Amino acid sequence: MQLLNEIKKNPTKIFGLVYPYILIISIGIGVFYLYKINYMEEATIPLSVPDTNVVQDLPLIMPSESITTDISSLTTPTPEMISKGKAIFDASCVACHGIDGKGDGIAAPALIPKPRNFTSKVGWVNGPKISGIFKTLSEGIKGSAMVSFSNLSPSDRFALADYIRKSFVTDPPEDSPEETADLVKTYHLEQKQKLPGQIPIADAMLLTENDYGKVYSHIQSILKNISTDSPKGAEIFYNVTNDKMKALVTLNNSTEWHKNQQVFIDIIINNINNDGFNDKVFDLSKNDWSTFYGYMNKLFY
Numbered sequence: 001m002q003l004l005n006e007i008k009k010n011p012t013k014i015f016g017l018v019y020p021y022i023l024i025i026s027i028g029i030g031v032f033y034l035y036k037i038n039y040m041e042e043a044t045i046p047l048s049v050p051d052t053n054v055v056q057d058l059p060l061i062m063p064s065e066s067i068t069t070d071i072s073s074l075t076t077p078t079p080e081m082i083s084k085g086k087a088i089f090d091a092s093c094v095a096c097h098g099i100d101g102k103g104d105g106i107a108a109p110a111l112i113p114k115p116r117n118f119t120s121k122v123g124w125v126n127g128p129k130i131s132g133i134f135k136t137l138s139e140g141i142k143g144s145a146m147v148s149f150s151n152l153s154p155s156d157r158f159a160l161a162d163y164i165r166k167s168f169v170t171d172p173p174e175d176s177p178e179e180t181a182d183l184v185k186t187y188h189l190e191q192k193q194k195l196p197g198q199i200p201i202a203d204a205m206l207l208t209e210n211d212y213g214k215v216y217s218h219i220q221s222i223l224k225n226i227s228t229d230s231p232k233g234a235e236i237f238y239n240v241t242n243d244k245m246k247a248l249v250t251l252n253n254s255t256e257w258h259k260n261q262q263v264f265i266d267i268i269i270n271n272i273n274n275d276g277f278n279d280k281v282f283d284l285s286k287n288d289w290s291t292f293y294g295y296m297n298k299l300f301y
């Protein structure tokens, strides 16, 4: 009350009374702003886009008459093959085999049997010929930590063989022509056939009015069906494909296989590793093939 009376008598006093509060509030706002400015700056720094956000589309490939994989081009070590082999070796093999190929990688002490010492002549199971190393990489060695690397393309497997032989094996033995021919036959390495064209899905989607667009939306809807159900046939499809879209394009490019399971098998293995399918198909039993065939037949109709 007394305060009110005083203010009434001398109104300029209000200024003196309020001033400290205004000061405190202004300092408060200032501190808050300084505190926030850090955060505001951070928020305006543009974030770099991580690579994983880049969705890979199919590359554009024009239909081509025929290709022949020339086995001698694969089995002749070139500097490019050897350096490709080294890159894969350093990334996937040194943990066990060691940087010098002596079988003394960091994981080696825990392993029985021990990883192969490539610099030694003894103890090899499949041997250091190109065909032997290719077999090891394709099938692995049962009962050991040496698993199959059949997910690597054949050319990557040859590159690894070239690198190991060149860098670690003294006087590496050569394959006879018969052994090379056997290798080609066993792993279906030589192929000759027409290759279908392929356009990026993103482009195809824009062209829904023309044939390509229709084909791609058809195939995409098939792919969706596969991912929503999970019978044995779908499981096999997932197992034996590297590139699902491409595998479906391969099947879509022929109608012959609907009549006959052998044609279906031929279409898949004739161009294996380039047609969206991988060489796990060679592990399929007769029963698996007929389940798989029946399933795909149903999907495409």
Ligand code: HEC
Residues within 6 Å of the ligand: 088, 089, 092, 093, 094, 095, 096, 097, 107, 111, 112, 113, 114, 115, 116, 123, 124, 125, 126, 127, 128, 132, 133, 136, 137, 141, 143, 144, 145, 146, 147, 149, 160, 164
């Ligand atoms: C997890 C450990 C491990 C990794 C990783 C590994 N290996 Fe092996 N590797 C082994 C073991 C263990 C053996 C010996 C198997 C045996 O004696 O039965 C072996 C054996 C081999 C052999 C000799 C086969 C023979 O004829 O005796 C080759 C060649 C080979 N590995 C290549 C590779 C290559 C190339 C890579 C990488 C792509 C690789 N390994 C990755 C453990 C590994």
